[in-house]
Each structure stands twice: as structure tokens, then as C-alpha cells.
Amino acid sequence: MATPSKASIRQLEFLWWLIAFLVLAAVLAPIYLKVQGYPFYLLNSVFIVGFITLSRYIFFLPFTWLAHSERWKVILFFLCIPYLFYLVQGLNVFQVFLDEEGPEALIKNLQGKTLSDMTTYIRSEMLLFGVGSIISGVIFPFRLLISVWRKRNRNSV
Numbered sequence: 001m002a003t004p005s006k007a008s009i010r011q012l013e014f015l016w017w018l019i020a021f022l023v024l025a026a027v028l029a030p031i032y033l034k035v036q037g038y039p040f041y042l043l044n045s046v047f048i049v050g051f052i053t054l055s056r057y058i059f060f061l062p063f064t065w066l067a068h069s070e071r072w073k074v075i076l077f078f079l080c081i082p083y084l085f086y087l088v089q090g091l092n093v094f095q096v097f098l099d100e101e102g103p104e105a106l107i108k109n110l111q112g113k114t115l116s117d118m119t120t121y122i123r124s125e126m127l128l129f130g131v132g133s134i135i136s137g138v139i140f141p142f143r144l145l146i147s148v149w150r151k152r153n154r155n156s157v
Helices: 006-034 041-063 070-101 112-153
Strands: none
Touching: 006 041, 006 112, 041 070, 041 112, 070 112
């Protein structure tokens, strides 16, 4: 398999970041348009972008800027530990908020079916991207470790 050029890697990286932010905008748009004072925008954004980016690096590592950078692989390997703690703590804070305040506390300005639909949407997408980012955050360091081992022993990514 031929290695991609640096220009094509940059283009792919830009494309993937664009996709991640488009998905972020599409998922958060209903919340932004209908909910006033939503307290979990940052956490929700970290979940969505983290899930997409780490999943992409897990499956497409040879086609990223990270493919031949052993130093960055080691740095990111160790940065995954506090990142995982942040993700788990954030999901726990969200779940405790729902348990103590109730899902209606997220959406005070809506009523009826819209309230029910929006609380279901928010809870579902937070859990989907939250759990997905945690799982990909657990797998990602092992993928980096395997990549470093392959580079040293087989001269591949």
C-alpha cells in the first residue's frame, strides 16, 4: 500500500474536521433552537467531536498526520488517561443532573409533546455520543500502542 502524500493527508484531515463540526452543528441545532439555558453545550460538543475524531483515528490511522509520529502517539497515549476521566465524570454529572433535577429541568420553556420529544432527544444523543466517546477513548490508546509496536518491529503503521 502506498503512503499518502502530506498534501492529501492535510486535505483528508480538514475534511474530517469539517464533517465533525457539521455533525456537531446538526446534532446541537435542535437544542439550540428550542431550549433556553441548556447547561451542557461544552460537554455535549466534547462528546460529539471526541467520538468522531477518536473513532476516525482508530480505523484510519495510516491516513492521518499521526501515522508516522511516534512522539505524538506516546503523548496522546498518556493524555487519554485524564481525557477518559473527564468524559466519565461528565457523563456522570449529566446522569446525576437528570436523576436529581429531572429531565424537565433541562427544558423549562417547552410543554406537552415537544417537552417529551426534546428530553428524549437530549438524553439519547448525550448517552450515544458520551458512551461512544468513552469507548473510543479506551480503544484509542491501545491502537496507538499497536501502531508504535508495528513501526518499531515491522516498519508499518
